Amino acid sequence: MRIALLGGTGDIGEGLALRWAYDTDHEVIIGSRDPDKARAKADEYETELSSRGRDVKINGFTNAMAADRASVVVLAVPPYHVADTIDAVSDSLSEDDLLVTPATGIKREDDGFHYHPPKAGSVTALVTDAAPDHVPIVGAFHNLAAGRLADLDADLDIDTLLVADDPDAKETVWLLADGIEGLRPLDAGGLANASEIEALTPLLINVAQHNDGLHDLGVRFQ
Numbered sequence: 001m002r003i004a005l006l007g008g009t010g011d012i013g014e015g016l017a018l019r020w021a022y023d024t025d026h027e028v029i030i031g032s033r034d035p036d037k038a039r040a041k042a043d044e045y046e047t048e049l050s051s052r053g054r055d056v057k058i059n060g061f062t063n064a065m066a067a068d069r070a071s072v073v074v075l076a077v078p079p080y081h082v083a084d085t086i087d088a089v090s091d092s093l094s095e096d097d098l099l100v101t102p103a104t105g106i107k108r109e110d111d112g113f114h115y116h117p118p119k120a121g122s123v124t125a126l127v128t129d130a131a132p133d134h135v136p137i138v139g140a141f142h143n144l145a146a147g148r149l150a151d152l153d154a155d156l157d158i159d160t161l162l163v164a165d166d167p168d169a170k171e172t173v174w175l176l177a178d179g180i181e182g183l184r185p186l187d188a189g190g191l192a193n194a195s196e197i198e199a200l201t202p203l204l205i206n207v208a209q210h211n212d213g214l215h216d217l218g219v220r221f222q
């Protein structure tokens with residue numbers, strides 16, 4: 001499967017790109033607003049993988065060209081730029097594609113990090129409003145720490161919660177998540193349940209900040 005990571009030059013994009021390229025045979029494509037930046041990051045990821053004996057090709061393109069080449073398109077961009085990013089790639093999204101959103105709205109205040117959803121109710125709802133009607137949306141990877149994903153020496157042993165209204169799209173992303181070693185996908189229901197998942201992320205950051213040794217923590221349900 002071909003996976004485009006829009007904003008794959010950033011933190012969560014790097015983590016997902018490295019894990020998919022290292023653990024699976026899926027083709028990873030890096031998207032950026034700047035194709036030179038995308039190519040430079042793709043080269044950097046290839047070098048990291050090659051140093052670990054994994055020789056794979058990772059290409060970098062503009063976000064629209066990356067989306068055009070993939071059937072799974074991950075919106076690895078800041079939450080308040082998901083709608084602009086969808087607008088920039090919408091002509092590249094066909095009915096056979098699906099959009100994955102890991103984005104969550106967070107506000108940093110003096111007393112800690114707080115969930116700060118957009119008016120739509122959740123970033124996932126914002127994505128749903130912005131996306132063409134024919135493209136199914138899956139929420140996933142919200143509660144993962146990018147640093148832990150990008151460190152291929154780190155064991156994950158964590159869960160990721162999935163929400164979607166389209167069962168086939170959910171199954172596709174479930175399989176993609178399951179392909180990452182140590183990551184267990186769990187079904188959290190439909191898109192209406194996204195805000196509860198997004199709201200977990202600031203909680204995790206607050207816990208990480210207040211407890212030694214819990215930097216880059218994740219969630220395991222048992």
Ligand SMILES: NC(=O)c1ccc[n+]([C@@H]2O[C@H](COP(=O)([O-])OP(=O)(O)OC[C@H]3O[C@@H](n4cnc5c(N)ncnc54)[C@H](OP(=O)(O)O)[C@@H]3O)[C@@H](O)[C@H]2O)c1
Binds near residue numbers: 077
């Ligand atoms: N970091 C984490 O641990 C983590 C974990 C789970 C979920 N998430 C979610 O994943 C998303 C990305 O997080 P991140 O930490 O990877 O963010 P980031 O590193 O700050 O940004 C990711 C990429 O977004 C692109 N970008 C920046 N400003 C933009 C704009 N105005 N319009 C369009 N694209 C823009 C940039 O790519 P180009 O400059 O190359 O276009 C950048 O490299 C967020 O929505 C976040 O909530 C993050």
